[in-house]
Amino acid sequence: MAESPRRRQLLDAALHVIADQGLRGLTHRAVDRQAGLPEGSCSAYLRTRSALQQALTDHVAATLVADVDALAEQVRDAPPSDQGVEAALDLFLRWLGQRELLVARLELTMLATRDPDLAARLAEHRARLVELVDEIMGSLGKEHSRERAEALVASYDGILITALLKPPGERRVFLTRSLELLSSALAGSDEG
Known part of the structure; x- marks a missing residue:
C-alpha cells in the first residue's frame, strides 16, 4: 500500500522520535511536534499507539x-x-x-x-x-x-x-x- 505524503511525513517524524527518545518517547504528540504539525495530526492517521508502532x-x-x-x-x-x-x-x-x-x-x-x-x-x-x-x-x-x-x-x-x-x-x-x-x-x- 502506498503511503500518503502526510502519513509518510508522520512516520519519518516517528523515526526521529525513536532515534532521539527511544520507544518510550514515541507518542502521538511527540510525532506531531517532530513533524511540525498540529496536535492530533498523528492520531487522525494512526489512532492508537499500537497502530503507530x-x-x-x-x-x-x-x-x-x-x-x-x-x-x-x-x-x-x-x-x-x-x-x-x-x-x-x-x-x-x-x-x-x-x-x-x-x-x-x-x-x-x-x-x-x-x-x-x-x-x-x-x-x-x-x-x-x-x-x-x-x-x-x-x-x-x-x-x-x-x-x-x-x-x-x-x-x-x-x-x-x-x-x-x-x-x-x-x-x-x-x-x-x-x-x-x-x-x-x-x-x-x-x-x-
Missing part, C-alpha cells in the same frame, strides 16, 4: 527491503564480478548515514520479542530479505541456499549494529573487512 514497523521494513531489492537489481544487471561486497558496502554506509532508520529498526525488533503482531510483520519482511540475499548470491555465482542467505542476513544485522557503535571515521574500514570476511566464510565459493 505497526505502521512504523512496516515503513522501516519496507524501506530496507526496497533498498535490498534495488541492490539485487543492480547485481542482476551487472556483469559477473566480485562486486557484491562493494555494493553491500555502499548500501550499509548509506544506511549508517540514516541512523534513525537503523535505531528504529533495532527498537522495533526488541519490541517484537514481546509483541506477536509486530513479530509476524517483521518475519514477513525478513523472509523477503532472505529471498533477496539468496537471489543476489546466485546472481554473483556463489553457492547459495536459504540457510546460507538466512545466516548472511543475521550476520549483516550484527555487522550493522557494530558499525553503528563505531566512530564514523572507522566504519568504512570495519565494514569493508567484515563484509570481505563474511563473503568468503558464508557466501561460498564461485560455482563456475
Whole structure:
C-alpha cells in the first residue's frame, strides 16, 4: 500500500522520535511536534499507539527491503564480478548515514520479542530479505541456499549494529573487512 505524503511525513517524524527518545518517547504528540504539525495530526492517521508502532514497523521494513531489492537489481544487471561486497558496502554506509532508520529498526525488533503482531510483520519482511540475499548470491555465482542467505542476513544485522557503535571515521574500514570476511566464510565459493 502506498503511503500518503502526510502519513509518510508522520512516520519519518516517528523515526526521529525513536532515534532521539527511544520507544518510550514515541507518542502521538511527540510525532506531531517532530513533524511540525498540529496536535492530533498523528492520531487522525494512526489512532492508537499500537497502530503507530505497526505502521512504523512496516515503513522501516519496507524501506530496507526496497533498498535490498534495488541492490539485487543492480547485481542482476551487472556483469559477473566480485562486486557484491562493494555494493553491500555502499548500501550499509548509506544506511549508517540514516541512523534513525537503523535505531528504529533495532527498537522495533526488541519490541517484537514481546509483541506477536509486530513479530509476524517483521518475519514477513525478513523472509523477503532472505529471498533477496539468496537471489543476489546466485546472481554473483556463489553457492547459495536459504540457510546460507538466512545466516548472511543475521550476520549483516550484527555487522550493522557494530558499525553503528563505531566512530564514523572507522566504519568504512570495519565494514569493508567484515563484509570481505563474511563473503568468503558464508557466501561460498564461485560455482563456475
